[in-house]
Amino acid sequence: MSVAFIGGSDPIRRLLALVERVARTDSTLLITGESGTGKERIARMIHEKSPRGRYPFVPVNCGAIPDGLIESELFGHEKGAFTGAVSQRSGRFELAEGGTLFLDEIGELPLSLQVKLLRVLQEKVYERVGGSQPRKANVRILAATHRNLEQMVREDLFREDLFYRLSVIPVDIPPLRLRVTDISLLLDFFVNRWVEEGRGDPIRFSPEALRRLCLYEWPGNIRELENLVERFLVLKGGETIELSDLPEKILGGTSTGSTSSDGPGNRDTRDAGTSAGRPLDLADLLEGESIDMPAYFLRLERAMIEKALARFSGNKTRAAAFLGINRTTLIEKLKRLEGLPPDHT
Known part of the structure; x- marks a missing residue:
């Protein structure tokens, strides 16, 4: 059964159009978006629509595998490579031969493994743990994260060269x-x-x-x-x-x-809803009205953008990051909303 991504909004139409274009290539992609937005579903769609679609799609959650085991999981190992390696084992790269390897939560990959992944991306070869024979990696790599990798690069938590090698074509999934x-x-x-x-x-x-x-x-x-x-x-x-x-x-x-256990970043995000610190609620705009849903959604979109801009003193880059969209997308939305007659918003 083919994978579907449900939605007819402008952001989703643009996303699906991008999926159609990038699926035909063999480029490495970085899929970004908040948790729960459907990053693996988009990765599977890209795989199914690609020339590699008849070969395996192999997902790996980099954050769910202990640091000491992830190298073996990715590249496999030879018998006796380490304590407990009682037999030779194929890694995920081998299992994905000819197809697609999906590295979910790539931001959780240890720095030591980031170097080895970069080599695979550049040279298309790797070795099993405990082995010395180079093996060809005939796979397409799709990576995904909900973390800000650019910020991690600045904090020396993620390799800059790997970030740019992964994000040949960024695919951003909008939040709900x-x-x-x-x-x-x-x-x-x-x-x-x-x-x-x-x-x-x-x-x-x-x-x-x-x-x-x-x-x-x-x-x-x-x-x-x-x-x-x-x-x-x-x-x-x-x-x-x-x-x-x-x-x-x-x-x-x-x-x-x-909850009070949230970090400072999450508290800032909550506070951006209204001056009272509660999330955005537009019920006061709708009192006593019969709802024209298209106009209602435009009002909702405009109000969210205005609140974000007010929160960050008009700084479009920070407002766009808070809203989960690119700065250019925010500017396009502002132009579209400002061009509408007053009775539409």
């Missing part, structure tokens, strides 16, 4: 809060999928509940939305989900990242 027009499509998709798998009876969302879901910031992105749908199918199967059924964190506009 910047594609709210896709929420209803995603809800339908997940409901239909769970029902087809026999996990519950169909559910519907009232207009008020849907409106509140569109105001929520979704710190967990698509994964959080999917989990919410599954929960409702189990608990409210066959019913209509009303506003009062939504979790308190959605009703109150708070996010799962609002």
Whole structure:
């Protein structure tokens, strides 16, 4: 079954157009985006649409493998290479021969392994642990991260030469809060999928509940939305989900990242919603109105941009980084929104 990426918003249309173009090449790609945005799904789409699509797609979560084992996992090892290596073992590069190796959470790769990965990218060869025979790496590498690798480079946590070698073509996935027009499509998709798998009876969302879901910031992105749908199918199967059924964190506009254990970066992000420090909530703009949804989403987008710019004193680079988009994209959005008649926003 081919992989699909659900959405019809402008950011997703641009993303899917880019996927079509880069899939035809053999270039190394760096896929960026917050946790839960669907980085592995995009990687699988690129693989399926590429000339390597009939060969293996091998994912590796670099953050889930202990530092002492990841070299063996990637490159394999010879018998006796280390204590416990009782037989020869193929690594992920061998398993992906002819196809695609997806290195998820590449920012977690130890510096010692970053050097060896750079060599593979440059010379297309590697050795098994404990071996000396060069082996050809006939694979395409797709990497992904939710971390800011440029900042890690500045902090000497990630090699600069590897960063530029990986990011030949950057592919950035927008967070769900910047594609709210896709929420209803995603809800339908997940409901239909769970029902087809026999996990519950169909559910519907009232207009008020849907409106509140569109105001929520979704710190967990698509994964959080999917989990919410599954929960409702189990608990409210066959019913209509009303506003009062939504979790308190959605009703109150708070996010799962609002605990006191968050780092300073997360606290700054939360504070950018309003001057009171709560996440963006536009309910006050909608009191007593019947909702024209296209105009409503434009108002939501404009308000989010204005709040971000106000937070960072008009600095477009910092505002764009907070919103999870490129600076040029922010400038394009500003031009488009400023060109609309007042009654559209």
